[in-house]
Amino acid sequence: MSKLIKRRRYSDFEINTMDLAVTVASNSYCERRKVGCLILKGNQIISDGYNGTISGFQNCCEDEESGLTLPTVLHAESNALMKLLRNGSMGLNGCTMFVTTSPCLNCAKMIIQAGIKKLFYSDKHHLDEGLELLKETGIEVVQIYPTANWLAATLPQHKLAKFENVKLAEYE
């Protein structure tokens, strides 16, 4: 698929946790892009989420005719945050988030307000206002470069083509 490169700037724990976020993403019914998110307090995972429709709606993320994402879809980051609210949050101040795709502007606002202090993302979305906002407010933002397997698990075949000339990471 592409030239693989070794990156040793992350800990095994960080790579394994992103790998787990990709596994969470694979539960998503969304076809355009599957996103997984984990929230950690220290080294402990306290919530997870993937993009999908809100409770009470059928598990279909795209409009059948246009193929566009339905307004009833909630992003992975928001789902992970809401799950904590639903089940009783222990407070997220100082927490870390792992998300497979860089957050949109709306999720970034909630991440900031929730008190999350560090965010790891893998695949960079072409709309990067969310990422810029996080950086502006002093949240530590780290990209863990995607592997070919991670992309294959979260993106449809036709979207993978644009990564053909991108250097992908390989972690062992």
Ligand SMILES: [Zn+2]
């Ligand atoms: Zn979002």
